[in-house]
Amino acid sequence: MTFQIGSTLLDACVLAVLAGGDAYGYRLTQQLRQVVDISESTLYPVLRRLQKDEAVQSYDQPYMGRNRRYYRLTDKGNRMYQNYQEEWNDFRRKIDSLMLADPLLQLEAKSSRQSETEFKMDVGERTDAL
Amino acid sequence: MTKFEFMEELRLRLAVLSAEERADALQFYEEYFEDAGPENEQAVIAELGSPAAVAERILSGEGKAAVWKNGRESSGNTASAQPEDRDFRGYRSYTGGYQSYSPPKKNSGWKILAIVLLVTGSPIWLTLLAAIFLTVLGIALAVGGVLFAIICSIVALILLTIVCLGVGLWMLPQDMLNGLFVLSYGLMGLGGALILVPLGSVCIHKVFPALGRGLAYCWHGIGGWCKKAWRYLTGRKGGGEG
Numbered sequence: 320m321t322f323q324i325g326s327t328l329l330d331a332c333v334l335a336v337l338a339g340g341d342a343y344g345y346r347l348t349q350q351l352r353q354v355v356d357i358s359e360s361t362l363y364p365v366l367r368r369l370q371k372d373e374a375v376q377s378y379d380q381p382y383m384g385r386n387r388r389y390y391r392l393t394d395k396g397n398r399m400y401q402n403y404q405e406e407w408n409d410f411r412r413k414i415d416s417l418m419l420a421d422p423l424l425q426l427e428a429k430s431s432r433q434s435e436t437e438f439k440m441d442v443g444e445r446t447d448a449l
Numbered sequence: 450m451t452k453f454e455f456m457e458e459l460r461l462r463l464a465v466l467s468a469e470e471r472a473d474a475l476q477f478y479e480e481y482f483e484d485a486g487p488e489n490e491q492a493v494i495a496e497l498g499s500p501a502a503v504a505e506r507i508l509s510g511e512g513k514a515a516v517w518k519n520g521r522e523s524s525g526n527t528a529s530a531q532p533e534d535r536d537f538r539g540y541r542s543y544t545g546g547y548q549s550y551s552p553p554k555k556n557s558g559w560k561i562l563a564i565v566l567l568v569t570g571s572p573i574w575l576t577l578l579a580a581i582f583l584t585v586l587g588i589a590l591a592v593g594g595v596l597f598a599i600i601c602s603i604v605a606l607i608l609l610t611i612v613c614l615g616v617g618l619w620m621l622p623q624d625m626l627n628g629l630f631v632l633s634y635g636l637m638g639l640g641g642a643l644i645l646v647p648l649g650s651v652c653i654h655k656v657f658p659a660l661g662r663g664l665a666y667c668w669h670g671i672g673g674w675c676k677k678a679w680r681y682l683t684g685r686k687g688g689g690e691g
Binding site (some may be wrong): 343345346348358359360361363364365367368371385387388398 | 451473474476477478480481483484485493495498499502503506509510
């Protein structure tokens with residue numbers, strides 16, 4: 320993948336997966352790796368950080384004669400996740416308006432900057448082009 | 450590398466962590482191997498990378514958490530690239546003092562010492578330097594003076610020879626014996642001149658320029674020294690002086 324996932328976005332992704340249900344390390348990694356291209360060694364430090372921030376809790380459950388460590392979202396983690404969702408929506412719309420060259424979104428963004436006449440001209444040109 | 454070797458090296462490299470933190474990290478990777486299944490052992494090791502790199506990530510993550518505790522927000526990225534093959538013994542100093550870590554300043558102590566020595570010792574080394582330079586200058590001037598005297602004698606000898614030959618030839622018809630006497634002096638002078646003139650020309654063409662060059666060399670040498678010392682004290686380019 321061309322775009323790098325920063326640590327904040329990675330936090331948000333982990334919280335999002337855990338919001339869908341508790342998960343253990345290997346499963347969590349595999350789920351994330353279906354979507355984002357992260358190294359397997361990246362996840363533990365992220366989980367550890369989220370634990371220290373009290374966004375995530377771990378608990379052990381017996382599985383085939385051994386313990387398996389599961390991670391679950393705390394209330395704080397849930398609030399963080401909702402906050403990230405809103406932020407992501409905002410961020411995504413902005414990038415989309417640039418990147419996907421969606422005419423409606425671009426007009427929306429331009430209308431806040433341009434004067435009335437320029438705006439009208441722009442609409443004229445655009446409808447001609449369309 | 451087997452899973453066992455991987456875990457063992459990871460355990461060693463995480464020695465700086467507290468027992469609880471280390472056990473937590475090791476359990477995570479132990480479980481990871483088990484959940485991946487023994488058939489995927491090599492694939493997991495290949496994907497995780499070297500134990501050094503894994504440990505580096507865990508340790509830098511812990512270091513960042515410690516910074517957060519002090520209330521400072523860090524936008525750093527745990528996933529950022531870390532040097533993979535750090536010397537194992539270097540870990541303690543690297544992570545132990547993570548918050549106050551600053552690269553060791555080399556040379557600064559020596560630099561200060563050098564400046565102090567230069568300033569306090571200036572009466573001594575300035576006089577010494579001046580004495581050496583003046584001695585060299587004195588020797589050069591003495592050699593030059595001697596050579597100049599020799600050249601002057603040669604010129605005088607040539608003049609004397611011309612005068613003696615002229616006077617001798619002029620006296621010969623009137624007073625034959627005295628004329629011959631003066632003429633013989635002239636011939637002796639001519640012989641001497643024939644020997645000494647090449648020597649004199651060697652002096653003029655070789656020795657004087659050599660002396661000049663020598664003095665210039667000394668001068669530049671001292672200048673170069675001073676420049677090197679200055680660069681050593683101000684910039685980073687270490688050099689001579691000592």
